[in-house]
Each structure stands twice: as C-alpha cells, then as structure tokens.
Amino acid sequence: MTPRKAVVTGIGVMAPGGVGTKAFWQLLTDGRTATRAISHFDASAFRSRIAAECDFDPAAAGLTPEEILRMDRAAQFVVVAAREALADSGAPADQVEPHRIGVSIGSAVGSTTMLEQQYVQVSDRGGNWVVDASNVYPHLYGALVPSTLAAEVAWTAGAQGPVRMGSTGCTSGLDSVAQGAQLIEDGLADVVLAGATDAPISPITVACFDAIRATSPNNEDPEHASRPFDRDRDGFVLGEGAAVLVLEDEESARRRGARIYCEVAGYAQRSNAFHMTGLRPDGKELAEAVRVALDRARLPADAVDYVNAHGSGTRQNDKHETAAVKVSLGDHAHRVPMSSIKSMVGHSLGAIGALEVAACALAIDRNTIPPTANLHHTDPELGLDYVPLTAREQRTDTVLSVGSGFGGFQTAMVLTAPGKGTYRG
Amino acid sequence: MAPNGLGTKEFWAAVLEGRSGLGPVTHFAADGFPVRTVGEVFADDTLPGVDPRLAVQTDRWSQFALLATEEALADAGVRPQEFSPYDLAVITASSSGGNAFGQREIAALWSKGPRHVGPYQSIAWFYAATTGQLSIRHGMKGPCGVSVAEQAGGLDAIAQARRALLHGDAALVLTGGTEAPLSPYALACQTASGRLSRSADPERAYLPFDAAAHGHVPGEGGAILVLEDEEGARARGVEAPYGEIAGHGATFDPAPGTPGASSSGALSRAVRLALADAGVRPEEVDVVFADAAGTPELDRAEADSLSEVFGPFGVPVTAPKARYGRLYAGGAPLDVVTALLSLQEQVIPPTGPGTVADAGYGVDLVAEPRAARLRTALVIARGHGGFNSALVVRSLTQ
Numbered sequence: 001m002t003p004r005k006a007v008v009t010g011i012g013v014m015a016p017g018g019v020g021t022k023a024f025w026q027l028l029t030d031g032r033t034a035t036r037a038i039s040h041f042d043a044s045a046f047r048s049r050i051a052a053e054c055d056f057d058p059a060a061a062g063l064t065p066e067e068i069l070r071m072d073r074a075a076q077f078v079v080v081a082a083r084e085a086l087a088d089s090g091a092p093a094d095q096v097e098p099h100r101i102g103v104s105i106g107s108a109v110g111s112t113t114m115l116e117q118q119y120v121q122v123s124d125r126g127g128n129w130v131v132d133a134s135n136v137y138p139h140l141y142g143a144l145v146p147s148t149l150a151a152e153v154a155w156t157a158g159a160q161g162p163v164r165m166g167s168t169g170c171t172s173g174l175d176s177v178a179q180g181a182q183l184i185e186d187g188l189a190d191v192v193l194a195g196a197t198d199a200p201i202s203p204i205t206v207a208c209f210d211a212i213r214a215t216s217p218n219n220e221d222p223e224h225a226s227r228p229f230d231r232d233r234d235g236f237v238l239g240e241g242a243a244v245l246v247l248e249d250e251e252s253a254r255r256r257g258a259r260i261y262c263e264v265a266g267y268a269q270r271s272n273a274f275h276m277t278g279l280r281p282d283g284k285e286l287a288e289a290v291r292v293a294l295d296r297a298r299l300p301a302d303a304v305d306y307v308n309a310h311g312s313g314t315r316q317n318d319k320h321e322t323a324a325v326k327v328s329l330g331d332h333a334h335r336v337p338m339s340s341i342k343s344m345v346g347h348s349l350g351a352i353g354a355l356e357v358a359a360c361a362l363a364i365d366r367n368t369i370p371p372t373a374n375l376h377h378t379d380p381e382l383g384l385d386y387v388p389l390t391a392r393e394q395r396t397d398t399v400l401s402v403g404s405g406f407g408g409f410q411t412a413m414v415l416t417a418p419g420k421g422t423y424r425g
Numbered sequence: 426m427a428p429n430g431l432g433t434k435e436f437w438a439a440v441l442e443g444r445s446g447l448g449p450v451t452h453f454a455a456d457g458f459p460v461r462t463v464g465e466v467f468a469d470d471t472l473p474g475v476d477p478r479l480a481v482q483t484d485r486w487s488q489f490a491l492l493a494t495e496e497a498l499a500d501a502g503v504r505p506q507e508f509s510p511y512d513l514a515v516i517t518a519s520s521s522g523g524n525a526f527g528q529r530e531i532a533a534l535w536s537k538g539p540r541h542v543g544p545y546q547s548i549a550w551f552y553a554a555t556t557g558q559l560s561i562r563h564g565m566k567g568p569c570g571v572s573v574a575e576q577a578g579g580l581d582a583i584a585q586a587r588r589a590l591l592h593g594d595a596a597l598v599l600t601g602g603t604e605a606p607l608s609p610y611a612l613a614c615q616t617a618s619g620r621l622s623r624s625a626d627p628e629r630a631y632l633p634f635d636a637a638a639h640g641h642v643p644g645e646g647g648a649i650l651v652l653e654d655e656e657g658a659r660a661r662g663v664e665a666p667y668g669e670i671a672g673h674g675a676t677f678d679p680a681p682g683t684p685g686a687s688s689s690g691a692l693s694r695a696v697r698l699a700l701a702d703a704g705v706r707p708e709e710v711d712v713v714f715a716d717a718a719g720t721p722e723l724d725r726a727e728a729d730s731l732s733e734v735f736g737p738f739g740v741p742v743t744a745p746k747a748r749y750g751r752l753y754a755g756g757a758p759l760d761v762v763t764a765l766l767s768l769q770e771q772v773i774p775p776t777g778p779g780t781v782a783d784a785g786y787g788v789d790l791v792a793e794p795r796a797a798r799l800r801t802a803l804v805i806a807r808g809h810g811g812f813n814s815a816l817v818v819r820s821l822t823q
Contacts, residue, residue, distance in 0.1 A: 046539050099676070099694065109551055110522075110573070119531055119610055126535030129528075133458045133613035141618035141809070144521050144611065145753075146552065147575040151810030155680035160691055162675040163812060164581060167519070167552035167573045175570065182588070188675075204531050207539040208546040268594075269568035271560045273510060276482070276548040285566055288511060406548055407557025409569055 006181035006192070007253050007418065008261040008361045010089025010246030012081035014197075015355055016052035016239055016345050019061060020084060024345075024355075025362050028370035029391040033344045035237045036222045040201045048215035050222040051201045052239035052346025056080075070139045072111030075152045077242035077351075078197035082153045085193065089246035090258060101159040102189030103150050104180035105244075106172030106196035108350030108405075110146030113202045118143070153193055153244070161189040170310075170405030171269070172196050173243070173353020174413050178267040180247050190249045196354035197242035206238065212277060214314060224374045226347075228311035228340035229318050229386040231379040236312040239346025243354035245361065260418040261361040262399075266297030272408035279316045279404065283324030286402060286410040290328035293412035299398060302332040304414075306369050308360050308401040309386075311340020312347050317404060322382045324402070324410075337394075339387040343373040353403045357413065360399040364417050367396050426489045426603065426646040427759055428464030428749040432496060436759075437766050439748070441794050443777040446749040447627035447642055453609050459616050461625035463607050464644025464750030470525075479558065482545040484523025485645070486605035487555040489755070493649040494559055494599055501651040502663070503597065505563045514567035514595035515559045516586045517649075518578035518602030518754035523550040524611035559599055567595040572754075576716065577675070577808030578602060579757030580816045583652070584673035590654045597657070601758035603647030615643055618809065620720055628779050631751075633717035633744050634724050634790050636783040641719040644746075647755020648762045655821075667765040671801070671819040672705065674698025678811030688811070689729035695813035696734050696803065703801075703817035707735050710817075711799045712773050712791075714760040716807040717744035719751075727805070728786035737787030740803075741773055741795060748777040757806035761818060764802035768820040772796050 013020060017027040017034030027034060035052045043049040054077070058068045061080045071079065118140055122131040142148040150165035162183055168175045173196035180194025209215040216235035218225035226237040253260055270289040274280055294301060307329075310321050326333045341359050342352065363369055368391055375388035397417040404410050429446030430436030439446065449461060451468045467473075471480065472488045479491065498505070505513055527550035533541040548554055553571045560569050570585050572578040579602040586600035606615065615621055622640035624630040631642040658666055676695040679686030700707060713735075716727055731742060745763055746756060767773055773795040782790035804816045 098679070103677070107573075108553070115614075116531060118614075119528075120535055122613060123532065123535070123610070126532040126537075129532065129609060130453050130455070130457070131609045131613050133455075133460075133609075133616050136613050136617045138617055140614045141616075144614035145575050145809055146573045147520070147578070147808050147810055147812060150574065151677075151812070154677045154811065158680065158683075160677050160679055160686075163574070163677040164675075165572065165574045165578070165812075167571045168556070168569065169551055169553040172553075179585075186588075203539070204527075204534055204542070204546070207534050207542040208530070208550075210539055211542050211544045212547050214547070269570070270511060271515070271557075271566050271569045273560050273564045273566045275561065276554075276557050288566075405553075406551070407553045407569070408560060409553070409557070 004185050004187060005250040006184040006247040006264040007250045008245050009248045009253050009258040010085040011358050011361060012085030012244045013358050014054055014077040014081045015241040016054050019056060027344055028341055028359060029368055031371045031373045031389055031391060033223050033373050035226050035346055041203060046206050047210040048217050049219045050225050050237055052237060053201060054240055071152060072114035072143050073199035074107060074111055074197045075149050077199060078105060078149055078244060079152050079156050081242040081244040082156050082193050085244040085246045086157060096191050098158050098160040100161055100190040101157060102161040102183045102192040103154045103159045103163040104176045104192055104194040105150040105153055106166045106176030106350050107146050107149050108167060108169050108172050108198050109200050109205060111143035112205060113199050114143040116202050116204050149197060157193050168409050169407050170349050171353060171403040171409040171411040172350030174403045174411040175269060177245060177354060177357050178413060181264040184247055184249050190252055192247040193244050194247050195244035196351045198349040198351040199240045200349050201238055201240050226313050226343045227374045228313040228343050228372055229378055229382055230375050231377045233313045235314055236347040239348035241348045241351050241355055243358040245357060262364045262415045262417060265414045265416045266293040267413040268292035269411045274408055277406055279320040281319050281323060283320045283327060286324035286404055287327035289410045289412040293414050297414040299414060301329040303398045304329060304336050304400045305396045306363060306399045307336055307338035308356050308399055309338050309340040310402050310404045311342050313342060318382060322384055333384060337369050337385050337387045337392060339370055339372040341370055356401050360401050360415050363396050364399055364415060368393050369396060426466055426493050428466050428644045428646060440745045440763055440774040443748055443775050445627055447630060452607055459623055460612060460621045462622060462627050462630040462642050464642055465607060466646045482549055483558060484526035484549050486523060486603050487558050489603035489646055490517060490555045490559060490649055497649045497651045503651055508597060510564050510566035512567055512596035513565035514569060514589050514598040515556045515565050516570035516582050516598055516600045517556045518572045518582040519552045519555060520573060520575045520578060520604055520753035521606050521611055522552045523554060524605055525608035526550055528608055528610045574812045575808030576753055576756050577806045577812035577814035578754045580806045580814035583670060583761060583816060586652045587670045590652060596654050598652045599649055600652050601647060601649040602754035604753040604755040605645045606643055606753060607645050631719050631747050632780045633719040633747055634782040634786055634788050635780050638719050638721055638724055642750040644750025644752045646752055648758040666821050668768050668818050668820050672699045672703025672817035674702060674815045676813045689726040692730040692813045693733045695815045699815035699817050705801055705817055710740055710801050710803050711797060712767060712802045713740050713742045714764050714804045715742050715744045716805045717746055728788045732787045738789045741791050742788050743773055743791040744776045745774050747780050757804060760804045764804050764818045768799050768802060771799050
C-alpha cells in the first residue's frame with residue numbers, strides 16, 4: 001500500500017492589503033507593502049507604532065451579528081478564511097462524512113485582543129488587581145481558551161473528526177499545517193482544514209515587543225519598515241491575519257477530480273534549546289529541521305526551486321536563517337531564490353506560517369516567486385539571492401518553507417507540485 | 426503537582442484516601458466572585474524550588490511544569506545529557522497560558538504606560554512558554570509541541586508525544602500539561618463559562634454524576650510524564666515501566682443545533698477509536714477515568730456514552746478529580762498518572778466521599794478504593810467547545 005499523502009485543494013486567506021486569496025496574491029506579486037501607521041488604537045506612546053493591518057469588515061465578510069459578538073478578531077479571521085478555503089476546494093465537506101473531516105489550527109496569542117479589551121473594563125483600566133467578576137462579558141471564557149479558534153472552524157466546516165489546536169509561537173502556522181497533514185497520513189481524516197490565525201495588534205502585544213526592541217521603530221516610513229535581509233533592517237513589523245488550507249488525502253482528491261495546488265511532501269520540527277528569544281548565528285537546529293524535512297520528502301537539497309524564508313527582518317534572524325539554508329542546502333543555497341513575504345504583510349506571529357504555506361502553494365500553482373520588498377541593499381554579510389523587489393516567473397515545483405520562533409522552535413516544510421518533484425524510490 | 430498532594434507519592438496517597446485539596450480562594454480577596462471554592466497547590470505566589478533566574482521570567486503555570494519535570498526525570502533515572510539532543514522532545518498542553526504574569530504586565534501597561542511592561546512578558550505569557558523553557562533547561566532539541574485544546578489538550582499532547590516515538594522522531598518525550606488558572610482575571614473569565622460551582626462548601630462543591638451536580642471546581646497544577654520508546658527504555662535498563670500508552674482517539678461534537686446529532690455519540694466514537702487503536706475490546710477495559718464535568722447535561726452525555734460502549738454499569742468509573750478540581754490542561758495528564766499508578770498498585774482510587782452517582786446514569790462510580798485485577802485503563806477528557814479525547818493506558822506486566 002502506498003502511504004497516504006496530504007494535498008492542498010483549497011486556500012483561504014485573510015491578510016493585510018486586501019481580503020481573500022486573490023488580493024493576497026496580487027499584493028505579493030506586485031511587491032507592494034501593506035505596512036502602515038497603527039490605526040487599531042492610539043499607539044502614540046509606543047516605541048514601534050507601525051503594523052500590517054487587515055482592512056476587515058466582519059459583517060461584509062459574511063459574519064452574523066451574533067458571531068461578531070461571540071468571536072475575537074482572530075476567530076473572525078480564521079472562520080472567514082476557512083469558508084473561503086472550503087468554497088475554493090469545491091466544498092468537499094458536503095460530500096464527506098463529518099466524522100472524516102478534521103481541523104488543525106494554530107495561534108501564537110489566541111484571542112488576546114478580546115482578553116485585553118475586557119480586562120480594561122473589569123480592572124478599571126488596570127487599577128484593580130482583584131477585577132470585577134460580577135458581570136463579565138458572556139463570551140469571555142471563549143477568549144481565555146484558544147481552543148475556541150479551532151472549535152469555530154470545526155463548527156463552520158461541520159467537522160466531527162479529530163480537531164487539533166496548537167500553539168508553538170511563531171511556528172504555529174507551519175506546525176498546524178504539518179499536524180493537519182499527519183491526520184491525513186495517519187488515516188484519521190480524509191479532509192482537514194489546517195491553518196493559523198492571529199490578531200495581535202493590540203496595546204499589550206505591541207508593548208511586549210517594544211520592551212525587547214524586536215519590532216521596527218521606523219515610524220516615519222511605515223511602508224518601507226519591514227526590510228528582511230537588507231543591511232538597514234531594524235526589526236520586524238507586527239502583522240495580523242489568517243490562512244486556512246483544505247488538505248485532502250491525495251487519492252480521494254484525485255478521485256473527485258479536485259484541483260490540487262501542491263502536496264505536503266515533508267516537514268520536521270527541531271528546537272535550539274538555547275534561549276527563549278535569542279538565536280545562535282550558526283542556524284544549526286534549523287538546518288537540521290530542513291535536512292529531516294527534505295529526507296522525509298525523499299528529495300535532495302538541489303531539488304528545491306524556491307525557499308520561502310522566515311525572513312522576519314530582525315538582525316539576528318536573517319543571519320541565523322541564512323546560515324541554516326547555507327548549511328542544509330550546501331552550494332545550492334547560492335543558486336536558489338529565497339524571499340520573505342513578511343516584507344509585505346508583516347509578521348503575524350503564529351498566523352504567518354499558514355499565510356506562507358498559502359503563498360508557497362500559489363507559487364507552485366502559478367510558477368511565480370513573490371519578492372522580498374524593500375530590499376534595496378542586501379546585507380553583504382548574508383549573500384544569497386533574496387529576490388529583491390520584483391516577483392519572478394519561473395518553474396516552481398519544489399518549495400521549502402521555514403519558520404523560527406520564540407521558545408527556540410524551528411520548523412521546515414517541503415511542498416511539491418502535484419505528481420512532480422517527489423522521488424518515489 | 427496537585428492541590429491534594431505535591432509529588433507523586435503524596436498525591437497517590439491523597440487520591441487513595443479521598444483527601445480533599447479544595448478550599449476557599451486564598452490567592453486574593455475573592456469576596457465579590459461568584460466562585461467560592463477552588464483547588465490551590467500552594468498558598469504562596471512564589472513556588473519553592475524554582476531556580477530564581479527562571480522564576481522571574483516564568484508564570485506559575487510554567488513553574489509547575491519545571492518542578493514536575495525535575496521529579497519525572499529523577500523518577501525515570503534519565504540524564505538528558507546522555508541522549509542525543511535531537512532525540513529528546515517536549516510536547517505539553519496549556520489551556521490559558523501565563524495568567525498571573527500576564528495580568529501583572531497588562532496592569533502595568535494600562536495603569537502606568539507601555540514603558541512599564543517588562544521584557545519577560547513576551548516569553549512568559551504565551552502558551553508555548555512551558556515547552557520552550559523545558560526544552561532549554563534540559564537541552565532537548567527534538568520536535569517540540571504545544572496542545573491548547575482545553576481539558577482535552579492534555580491527552581492530545583500525550584498522543585502527539587506517542588506519535589513522535591512511534592515514528593522514530595524522538596526517543597524520549599517530556600509530555601503532559603499544567604495550568605495555573607486561579608489569578609483574578611483568569612478566574613473571572615471562567616465565570617463566563619457557566620460551568621463553575623458556586624458552592625462555598627468544599628465537600629459539596631464538585632459532585633460529578635451526582636444528582637446534586639452543579640458545576641466544577643477549578644484547580645491548578647498538573648503532571649509531566651517521561652514517555653519513551655519501549656525498546657530504548659529497556660535498553661537503558663528500565664525494568665519496570667509504569668505502563669504503555671496503547672491507544673488514542675479524538676473526535677469533535679456536532680455543532681450546536683445540528684439536527685439529530687448528539688455529543689454522547691461523538692464521545693463514544695472517540696472511545697471506540699482509542700480502543701481500536703489499542704487493539705482492545707470494551708470488555709477488556711478494567712477502569713475508566715472519567716472527564717466528570719460535574720454539570721447535569723455533560724455528566725448525562727458522558728454517562729450515556731459509557732453505557733453505550735460498555736453497557737450500563739458495565740465498567741468501574743472513577744473521578745478522583747472531584748477531590749482536587751478540574752485542572753484544564755493539567756487535568757488529563759494527572760488522570761493518566763493516576764491510571765498508571767492504579768495499574769501498578771492494582772487498586773481503583775475513589776471519586777471520593779460525598780459523591781453518590783445518580784442511579785439513572787447507569788454508572789458504576791467507585792466510591793471507596795476498590796482492589797481489582799487491572800490491566801487496561803481508559804482516560805477521557807473533553808474540551809470546551811466540543812473536543813473529545815480518549816486514551817488507553819495498559820500495564821506491561823501480565
């Protein structure tokens with residue numbers, strides 16, 4: 001029996017710069033940036049006052065008034081993305097037994113915006129340690145527990161199979177897609193909605209990154225503030241959004257004649273066991289994750305046509321990641337294009353990994369590589385081909401996507417064009 | 426780390442005796458709160474035994490895990506430095522993250538301004554903090570994970586750890602989960618669930634499957650287990666493993682309002698999937714550690730499901746958590762610990778004095794310690810929103 005394999009048959013995206021997959025891909029291939037001055041709240045007292053925000057009207061996106069009250073912004077994002085993904089896939093959910101539909105969602109910070117807003121109410125703006133518990137917001141428990149995000153997706157998809165909710169910081173997105181693929185590979189589900197969501201542009205999250213100077217303070221020039229791999233990069237720009245993929249068992253997807261964007265060919269997680277936020281410049285553990293992911297995909301390093309970078313634009317990340325790619329891909333690292341979409345849509349913490357997988361699936365489908373925007377002066381210490389400014393049309397059968405996050409987590413995923421790229425020996 | 430016992434030995438003794446760890450809130454003045462009874466582990470804010478350098482950058486919930494891990498590694502006789510770092514993984518569960526830490530920082534932000542938020546908020550509050558800290562402290566570079574599916578997450582994490590071992594992605598996994606949900610804002614959030622007991626009497630506050638059930642008591646703590654590939658464990662000289670994680674099943678309840686679908690049906694499926702995964706027939710299950718939600722509707726669903734799979738009164742059912750509370754992500758790992766100790770000691774610990782199962786449920790609820798031949802145990806955990814997770818634990822001695 002050939003092992004079961006997960007393929008991507010539907011994509012739903014909520015990203016800065018426009019709602020939906022189409023707007024997302026347009027932004028990426030135009031090389032436009034969606035970073036701007038924060039408008040969600042008055043950020044004048046903060047060090048970093050810029051972010052990549054979604055222009056999102058929940059009612060226009062089809063959410064009912066009850067849903068809007070019930071759901072934090074992160075939940076709204078992921079539900080809207082899930083609905084788009086299902087529609088895009090040709091709604092196999094209607095033809096599949098609910099028991100065989102699974103869900104795997106990730107989020108780094110869950111429903112933090114609703115938690116903060118309600119906290120401000122019941123604490124008298126932070127004045128009272130013992131908050132007023134006499135009349136709390138009826139949906140507040142749902143905000144406390146991030147499991148709500150996966151539950152909302154399960155309800156919207158009618159899923160009654162395994163529902164996973166994970167939270168591995170900034171690798172949550174890649175890890176949740178990997179877990180979703182596992183549900184298919186293990187035969188526990190035939191269709192899985194896999195993805196991630198975060199809506200962290202609220203005072204507490206902006207403040208916590210201010211405190212460690214991780215975010216860019218380039219408040220004067222927000223559109224050009226996210227500069228991965230540039231010699232003048234000065235931190236990441238916070239983002240928000242969600243992406244959900246419909247993953248299906250390859251064989252049943254082919255049987256129903258589904259459009260297949262790509263296959264999930266391999267993935268691996270490793271940890272640096274070094275520091276909660278610090279990265280060693282050698283990128284050793286990320287390189288190991290890449291090596292194992294390629295090994296599982298049964299692909300040699302030189303099969304990789306495109307590296308979708310973590311590329312957060314912090315001084316240390318871009319160095320760490322570049323070293324990891326050089327170690328794991330060897331000489332091929334100098335030939336393969338590598339870009340960061342965070343230059344355009346910011347860094348939406350756990351969500352970004354899912355957005356990046358969506359971008360990879362589209363890159364394979366359209367044979368086009370999104371650029372790294374704002375890259376005018378490649379850091380000479382780095383020295384790879386980071387696809388500056390302009391998208392590139394080129395055959396893209398095999399993509400490597402990598403992620404790195406607080407806690408020391410390192411994840412690599414290999415995606416391949418349907419029926420191509422994978423050595424089945 | 427449980428409200429009725431610190432350390433495995435003390436906890437097991439408490440569970441067998443049915444000793445209660447429930448009482449009034451002492452962490453803060455909770456007079457205005459609609460919840461009167463909780464399960465606290467320490468009265469103190471600072472936990473004794475945590476490295477001071479780590480104490481300043483971690484929430485109480487991570488500290489529970491750090492302490493439990495020290496005990497687990499010592500108990501297993503494991504020195505992580507003797508393994509290849511990539512063979513060591515950490516997969517934990519959390520349901521609400523670093524509550525007290527987060528509340529202190531957010532209070533500073535809103536009362537004093539952004540510059541008063543400390544550098545550790547970014548690493549202490551988020552749900553992955555515990556896994557990250559354990560990985561760093563013990564040099565574990567293998568696949569790391571965090572499950573956040575409320576009470577069900579504790580079993581999902583252990584199942585994910587088992588998968589990593591079965592697929593050769595790790596040789597040893599630190600797994601389980603902890604929770605510290607008793608700080609003011611976190612507790613206030615829980616009151617919105619409508620599932621908390623309002624009783625001020627610790628003896629009557631949490632009565633799962635009882636006709637007088639009226640909600641659960643929230644508690645703090647949890648458990649960390651060392652999970653190893655059996656062959657590897659034996660090769661390094663482990664002679665008597667506590668038992669094996671033999672099977673897992675997970676399902677999700679139908680969305681509210683779905684016609685004709687029942688939540689007990691979804692739970693039954695999870696149980697059957699776990700049994701099938703373990704290659705176990707229902708009649709081979711010797712004891713069930715119930716989710717024991719403690720509300721009439723959820724108790725009924727779980728009881729119906731157990732009757733459906735095992736027959737009415739078909740299997741002994743116990744819920745020691747009635748004596749220490751629901752610990753969310755920490756709860757199910759603690760149940761797995763209890764299940765493993767039950768298999769080892771050949772005795773079913775009681776739900777505790779005071780809980781009398783409503784006969785209409787058809788549940789054989791164990792009220793006194795019951796000696797029995799125990800080989801296979803089933804642990805059930807249900808997460809808010811509709812998560813059902815079931816885990817089969819089996820003895821490795823005949």
